[in-house]
Amino acid sequence: MPLRKGWEEMAEKKTVVVRVKRQGGPKERPRWEEFELEWRPCMNVIICLRDIAERPITRDGKVTTPVSYEVNCLEEVCGSCAMVINGKARMACSALVDQLEQPIRLEPMAKFPVVRDLAVDRSVMFENLKRVKAWVPIDGTYALGEGPRMSQEKQSKAYPLSRCITCGACLEVCPQVNENSQFIGAAIISQVRLFNLHPTGAMHARERIEAVMGPGGVADCANAQNCVKICPKSIPLTESLADVNRQAIQQALTGWLIG
Amino acid sequence: MRQPKVIIVGGGLAGLMAAIRVAEHGVPVELFSIVPVKRSHSVCAQGGINAAKNTKGEGDSTAKHFDDSIYGGDFLANQTPVQRMCEAAPGIIDLLDRMGVMFNRTAEGLLDYRRFGGTLYHRTAFAGATTGQQMLYALDEQVRRFEAEDKVKKYEGWTFLSAVMDEAGVCRGICGMDLKTMEVRTFPADVAIICTGGIGAIYGRSTNSVVCTGSAQSALFQQGVDYANGEFIQVHPTAIPGEDKLRLMSESARGEGGRVWVPKKPGDTRPPKQIPESERFYFLEEWYPKYGNLVVRDIATRAIHKIVFEMKMGLAGEPAVYLDLTHIKREELDRKLEGILETYEKFVGVDPREEPMKVFPGVHYTMGGIWIDNENAATNVPGIYAAGECDYQYHGANRLGANSLVSCIWGGMVSGPASVKYARGLEKGHETVSSQVFEREQKRQQEINERLLVQQGTENPLTIWKEMGAWMTEHVTVVRHNKNLEKADAKLQELIERYQRINVADRTKWSNQTLNFVRELYNMLILARVITLGALARNESRGAHYKPDFPERDDKNWLKTTRAHWENGPIELKYEAVDTSLLPPRARRYDVAQ
Numbered sequence: 069m070p071l072r073k074g075w076e077e078m079a080e081k082k083t084v085v086v087r088v089k090r091q092g093g094p095k096e097r098p099r100w101e102e103f104e105l106e107w108r109p110c111m112n113v114i115i116c117l118r119d120i121a122e123r124p125i126t127r128d129g130k131v132t133t134p135v136s137y138e139v140n141c142l143e144e145v146c147g148s149c150a151m152v153i154n155g156k157a158r159m160a161c162s163a164l165v166d167q168l169e170q171p172i173r174l175e176p177m178a179k180f181p182v183v184r185d186l187a188v189d190r191s192v193m194f195e196n197l198k199r200v201k202a203w204v205p206i207d208g209t210y211a212l213g214e215g216p217r218m219s220q221e222k223q224s225k226a227y228p229l230s231r232c233i234t235c236g237a238c239l240e241v242c243p244q245v246n247e248n249s250q251f252i253g254a255a256i257i258s259q260v261r262l263f264n265l266h267p268t269g270a271m272h273a274r275e276r277i278e279a280v281m282g283p284g285g286v287a288d289c290a291n292a293q294n295c296v297k298i299c300p301k302s303i304p305l306t307e308s309l310a311d312v313n314r315q316a317i318q319q320a321l322t323g324w325l326i327g
Numbered sequence: 328m329r330q331p332k333v334i335i336v337g338g339g340l341a342g343l344m345a346a347i348r349v350a351e352h353g354v355p356v357e358l359f360s361i362v363p364v365k366r367s368h369s370v371c372a373q374g375g376i377n378a379a380k381n382t383k384g385e386g387d388s389t390a391k392h393f394d395d396s397i398y399g400g401d402f403l404a405n406q407t408p409v410q411r412m413c414e415a416a417p418g419i420i421d422l423l424d425r426m427g428v429m430f431n432r433t434a435e436g437l438l439d440y441r442r443f444g445g446t447l448y449h450r451t452a453f454a455g456a457t458t459g460q461q462m463l464y465a466l467d468e469q470v471r472r473f474e475a476e477d478k479v480k481k482y483e484g485w486t487f488l489s490a491v492m493d494e495a496g497v498c499r500g501i502c503g504m505d506l507k508t509m510e511v512r513t514f515p516a517d518v519a520i521i522c523t524g525g526i527g528a529i530y531g532r533s534t535n536s537v538v539c540t541g542s543a544q545s546a547l548f549q550q551g552v553d554y555a556n557g558e559f560i561q562v563h564p565t566a567i568p569g570e571d572k573l574r575l576m577s578e579s580a581r582g583e584g585g586r587v588w589v590p591k592k593p594g595d596t597r598p599p600k601q602i603p604e605s606e607r608f609y610f611l612e613e614w615y616p617k618y619g620n621l622v623v624r625d626i627a628t629r630a631i632h633k634i635v636f637e638m639k640m641g642l643a644g645e646p647a648v649y650l651d652l653t654h655i656k657r658e659e660l661d662r663k664l665e666g667i668l669e670t671y672e673k674f675v676g677v678d679p680r681e682e683p684m685k686v687f688p689g690v691h692y693t694m695g696g697i698w699i700d701n702e703n704a705a706t707n708v709p710g711i712y713a714a715g716e717c718d719y720q721y722h723g724a725n726r727l728g729a730n731s732l733v734s735c736i737w738g739g740m741v742s743g744p745a746s747v748k749y750a751r752g753l754e755k756g757h758e759t760v761s762s763q764v765f766e767r768e769q770k771r772q773q774e775i776n777e778r779l780l781v782q783q784g785t786e787n788p789l790t791i792w793k794e795m796g797a798w799m800t801e802h803v804t805v806v807r808h809n810k811n812l813e814k815a816d817a818k819l820q821e822l823i824e825r826y827q828r829i830n831v832a833d834r835t836k837w838s839n840q841t842l843n844f845v846r847e848l849y850n851m852l853i854l855a856r857v858i859t860l861g862a863l864a865r866n867e868s869r870g871a872h873y874k875p876d877f878p879e880r881d882d883k884n885w886l887k888t889t890r891a892h893w894e895n896g897p898i899e900l901k902y903e904a905v906d907t908s909l910l911p912p913r914a915r916r917y918d919v920a921q
Contacts, residue, residue: 093837108570115571121841122789124832133833134841138362140536142572143670145460146366161571162673183507184838191483194363198475203468204427209347209740215424217436224662227429227454230461231666234365266427 082107147233216267238295250284254295258308331750338364341715342522343466344739372459374579375451376732378416400723401870405906456666498710517750531796533690545850556695558861564627566689573689651683703745714738724870784830
């Protein structure tokens with residue numbers, strides 16, 4: 069058996085074919101480049117991109133530049149390396165080559181401005197976290213004693229929401245996020261729910277709900293439910309949207325009744 | 328009164344905490360980070376954060392936390408700062424709790440604590456197995472609030488190139504590069520707090536994130552900022568090997584009852600579940616009965632090395648051992664360890680609730696780092712402070728698990744106010760410094776870029792990086808021999824020489840990641856030499872630094888801090904006394920009671 073395996077390897081060295089959508093800068097025209105790389109066990113898309121950087125030559129022998137992309141933790145917890153892989157928005161570090169159909173197609177996410185190649189500018193998400201006041205407003209870092217008590221049950225509900233890595237995949241797949249809309253997207257609205265769940269955060273729930281009541285807010289969700297399916301952290305985004313929507317309706321009604 | 332200005336480089340836990348403290352003092356902060364701060368490497372910390380809250384009736388105290396930390400660090404850490412940190416830790420937990428970190432809870436709604444390495448107490452607060460992520464987010468949120476109030480200005484997507492020094496050798500700001508536009512620019516300030524984290528990339532593959540290159544530390548070292556105890560590198564006992572990264576399998580897996588074992592029969596190829604209890608070798612439990620699987624990291628790592636390389640008992644002859652959680656209830660595992668189980672499942676494709684994980688040690692943390700004083704986290708260069716993993720202060724020769732998160736927060740709490748005090752005390756602030764000082768540094772840095780971009784070289788930067796990583800991993804990690812260290816240093820010098828002929832494959836002036844990497848690579852090579860030379864000189868074994876030719880700790884000759892210094896040329900090693908004013912050094916024996 070081992071002999072046979074050796075023969076097979078000699079006869080045909082396995083390769084990986086990767087097609088990358090390249091774009092020199094935000095205003096430049098995109099183009100595709102194809103690379104053929106040596107296959108190795110346990111390869112992921114990041115390893116492919118590193119192989120290209122080490123030998124930036126296309127399949128047809130053209131010398132090119134290494135591919136630009138965002139990357140950091142390599143274990144799907146920092147949110148950097150989101151891109152569209154074979155048509156699906158996901159993290160490149162956890163995209164294993166052996167589980168992907170070839171040629172592997174890599175594109176930048178389309179809902180964010182391209183910086184270069186696969187790197188996009190997602191600063192709008194961080195700006196929107198400001199808009200909804202996604203924080204617990206503490207009085208200061210002085211010694212003010214312990215935090216509020218919380219049941220394990222409540223922690224179990226809040227903790228999954230706080231694992232959002234701001235990767236932007238939920239915006240990428242949302243039909244409501246487009247050139248004609250200001251919809252801030254599921255990730256941000258889910259953070260509103262998280263901070264409204266926290267005992268101190270809840271004291272300022274109205275401000276956060278206020279921030280998602282106008283244009284681009286929670287009412288812009290059309291319930292396509294793509295977000296919850298794509299989320300790499302399995303965050304119950306549709307539950308968050310429904311919950312925040314309920315809070316918004318309640319707040320609108322109270323406001324209307326008080327006049 | 329003049330308004331001072333503080334620059335913070337790095338937006339992980341230490342940098343964010345320092346930013347909060349400085350902003351609270353009413354001093355404007357400019358915060359620089361290569362990645363959006365929410366994506367900093369602190370997200371990778373998993374298991375938890377230590378504080379002696381004594382909530383389980385075990386009689387734990389901050390004094391015991393201090394003793395465990397000093398003993399675990401093999402008496403190399405300066406004791407006064409460590410004592411202060413351990414005393415501050417319970418308050419740090421309270422603060423994080425108030426900020427909304429979703430720590431796991433008990434039935435009464437209090438924070439839960441678990442066991443961790445190098446202690447016999449339940450001292451580690453945790454948020455599932457993603458504690459670092461949860462803490463980073465909480466601080467990120469607080470800083471975002473200051474940002475919304477214009478008290479903090481963030482420069483995300485900028486890398487640090489150098490400090491701006493005036494004629495008197497005082498730091499007056501920094502020089503950075505915008506990674507999008509590639510603009511090189513100086514930023515005047517009265518103080519720079521360096522919080523640039525770990526150096527894993529020097530080893531090629533490690534548990535660290537891609538940005539953890541140590542480039543900033545090295546650049547500062549080459550400007551005269553001393554670097555201490557570089558030779559002390561923590562190799563974590565349990566990581567999942569991978570070509571791009573060694574993914575950490577947190578100590579909390581063992582804290583929650585995980586057991587490390589190999590089959591008693593070398594080369595046994597039966598599936599692990601078919602190997603009966605009596606045919607398994609739980610070597611950590613057998614060799615270290617008191618601490619068992621939670622023996623400190625350097626010892627657990629050496630034990631695994633012994634099993635694999637000396638006793639040839641690695642799994643199916645491969646360099647791997649089992650980390651077994653399968654005897655623990657699924658529901659409990661999900662509640663306490665979900666993050667790391669998910670990582671194993673996604674990257675290995677096996678459910679660790681059903682089958683034991685295969686793990687092997689991986690480079691994880693640097694105990695050494697930028698030299699700072701014991702009081703203020705100030706470096707030897709006026710105007711430069713340091714906090715977090717990039718400083719050398721709190722972990723001695725080996726860091727205890729879950730002490731890194733405390734030291735990051737504490738470092739930020741110390742350096743923030745100290746730097747404000749320094750800035751306010753300056754007679755002449757950065758605004759009085761001649762513009763030539765800034766122009767000169769900017770020009771120096773621009774010229775490096777220009778030279779690299781036109782150079783027609785033959786050497787590939789990734790190849791040099793991989794060679795450096797392979798040599799460092801082979802010779803400057805778990806087991807160290809002087810003749811190999813000498814060879815490694817010769818290799819590093821060869822790589823530095825080859826670096827002069829480096830080819831930057833990308834010559835564009837927009838978002839050129841290759842150029843940035845090439846610049847970092849040079850700094851990595853210099854810091855690699857600091858680590859290697861420190862290891863070569865230290866002829867003893869202490870904590871993570873182990874030389875079979877000098878197997879004992881040698882307090883008479885080596886109870887001292889290595890202090891590497893650079894004055895336009897060769898790396899100079901100096902030594903200084905360790906503060907042992909509180910606990911007299913005693914033998915470190917984990918195989919018997921302390």
